[in-house]
Amino acid sequence: MSVNRPFTRSQRATIVNGMLAFVVMLVVLQLWLLTATMNAYLGGDDSVIWPAGGASLICLLLNAGLLRYLYHIERTRR
Amino acid sequence: MSTDPGRERLDARIDSPNREGLTGTAPANMYGPLLDPEQVTIAPDGRPSDAQPAWRSDFPIDWPQDHYVERRDFMKFMVLTSLAFTVGQFWIAAQNWIRRRRGAPQLARLASTSDIPVGDTRVFAYPTEHDPCVLVRTAERSFVAYSQKCTHLSCAVIPDVKAGVIRCPCHDGLFDLASGRPLAGPPRRPLSRIALEFQGDQILASGVEARTV
Numbered sequence: 001m002s003v004n005r006p007f008t009r010s011q012r013a014t015i016v017n018g019m020l021a022f023v024v025m026l027v028v029l030q031l032w033l034l035t036a037t038m039n040a041y042l043g044g045d046d047s048v049i050w051p052a053g054g055a056s057l058i059c060l061l062l063n064a065g066l067l068r069y070l071y072h073i074e075r076t077r078r
Numbered sequence: 079m080s081t082d083p084g085r086e087r088l089d090a091r092i093d094s095p096n097r098e099g100l101t102g103t104a105p106a107n108m109y110g111p112l113l114d115p116e117q118v119t120i121a122p123d124g125r126p127s128d129a130q131p132a133w134r135s136d137f138p139i140d141w142p143q144d145h146y147v148e149r150r151d152f153m154k155f156m157v158l159t160s161l162a163f164t165v166g167q168f169w170i171a172a173q174n175w176i177r178r179r180r181g182a183p184q185l186a187r188l189a190s191t192s193d194i195p196v197g198d199t200r201v202f203a204y205p206t207e208h209d210p211c212v213l214v215r216t217a218e219r220s221f222v223a224y225s226q227k228c229t230h231l232s233c234a235v236i237p238d239v240k241a242g243v244i245r246c247p248c249h250d251g252l253f254d255l256a257s258g259r260p261l262a263g264p265p266r267r268p269l270s271r272i273a274l275e276f277q278g279d280q281i282l283a284s285g286v287e288a289r290t291v
Binding site: 009010012013016017019020023024026027030031033034037038039040041042043044045046049050052053056057059060063064066067070074 | 142143145146149150152153154156157159160161163164166167168170171173174178229266267270287288289290291
């Protein structure tokens with residue numbers, strides 16, 4: 001039988017630290033994508049714009065999913 | 079078991095009003111509402127965390143909760159930054175769509191070859207009046223034209239024909255006069271090259287070639 005026990009505060013702190021590390025990595029990747037795309041656009045190369053936009057959107061969706069999970073564990077706390 | 083008739087019987091119920099904790103061994107709040115075990119600091123009104131207004135959870139008093147809240151809020155800020163970067167990506171895509179929709183620029187007459195001596199330069203605007211460019215006659219039968227905006231921060235660049243370079247005075251950027259490629263300083267992209275056409279002795283601009291390398 002599985003027990004759905006809410007996370008303790010220290011467990012939540014560990015989870016939010018892990019998620020934060022992941023989110024920061026994704027945001028740094030997005031920053032690199034933005035600068036590389038801007039450089040390519042100003043140089044007249046538009047072949048990378050849509051692939052980079054798609055990759056950035058995926059990063060945003062991952063980040064939003066993690067934030068949604070954070071709200072979820074906030075709601076289920078005692 | 080005998081009982082001492084002189085002693086009063088102990089009342090086991092100590093949760094009746096005004097009698098809480100009368101045994102001296104139980105805490106006074108023993109039968110009170112249970113507090114959150116993680117609630118290190120009691121709010122000023124003494125009520126449990128669930129009964130507190132929502133804003134109080136964002137302004138914790140104890141350090142562990144404060145660390146948790148600051149990381150949680152930093153994560154929210156990072157996700158907002160992520161949204162801003164994604165919006166930036168699609169803004170570039172929209173700008174690119176507008177640029178493609180505008181199409182190739184039209185031919186524009188710049189000067190006649192006899193107007194510009196060897197080693198001299200001429201400033202013009204192409205394809206719009208907001209795009210300053212510079213035409214250079216490097217040899218008797220050689221002309222080059224570039225956008226005058228430095229690829230670092232858009233300062234106006236100045237050709238130095240004798241040295242064979244184009245200088246940016248703002249941050250000491252240096253470009254090769256023959257190719258427009260960066261030689262030194264902060265610029266990393268070549269200057270946009272203006273395509274030239276010749277009709278008799280007339281020099282015409284026919285397009286802009288932006289380059290990454």
